[in-house]
Amino acid sequence: MTVTDDVPENLANIPAPPAFPTADEEREHRKRRTAAGYRVLARFGLDEGIAGHITCRDPELTDHFWTAPFGRYFGGILPRDLMLVSGEGKVVEGEGRLNRAAFAIHSEVHDARPDIVGAVHAHGLHGKTFSSLHTTLAPLTQDACAFYGSHSFHEDYTGVVFDPEEGRRIAASLGDGKAVILANHGHLTVGRTVDSAIWWFVTMERSFQSELLARAAGDPVPLDDETARLTAGQVGGEDVGWFAFQPIWERILSEQPDLAG
Secondary structure, eight states: OOTTTTSOSOTTOOOOOOOOSSHHHHHHHHHHHHHHHHHHHHHTTOOBTTBOEEEEEOSSSTTOEEEOOTTOOGGGOOGGGOEEEOTTSOEEESOSOOOHHHHHHHHHHHHHOTTOOEEEEEOOHHHHHHHTTOOOOOOOSTTGGGGTTSEEEEOOOOSSOOOHHHHHHHHHHHTTSSEEEETTTEEEEEESSHHHHHHHHHHHHHHHHHHHHHHHHSOOOOOOHHHHHHHHHHHOSHHHHHHHHHHHHHHHHHHOGGGGO
16 A cells, blocks of 8 residues: 555545435525525625625526515525526516516526526625726636636626626626626626535635735736646635535524524
């Protein structure tokens, strides 16, 4: 036996997301995490009035998604508040106004990416500031490397997105990545779990902040392509994104226990 024979293949010791025996259980889990995501955005100051939206795909009606009513305070959202929206933009369960921009963007993103469950967009200070630079994130830090080779820039800003055709263009810019920077607007992240989609949004916002600080301080030196690619493989996987959200879930649940009700 060599000294490396007993080293586990999963060096980071990352567990897999849970599986659910029934669609009902999976639906409730997704809805609870979606409500938590809204509260996380509020808790971290990433909400901006009525701007922003989180969606999660329904596990049975896969062309439908759950989202919060338009105009509700993110920090007070409960799972029972979420509305089920059809692929045609009809509210088929729940009550409240539908955010038409959320539908125009998210319906097209979910349609183009059947592999994703969650999608997140909001107007965080650093995300919208960075989007005005019309560039993508540089691999300046380990955390930023999660997006190396897995995010893009959408440069076609035409105002508030109400037209599904613009949503289709955003989905095309996203491609098979985990995030897209929307010019002069902000960013959008997706994940194969709601948890990972929320985590990618939060950590991308922080990576924007980090790069903006580095640019202001001097001339930051990015990692070379080989190192950035290696690091992306270590910190950019979906299981990593899901697991990284779990401490935030615990934090928001401990601070706001009504979320468990």
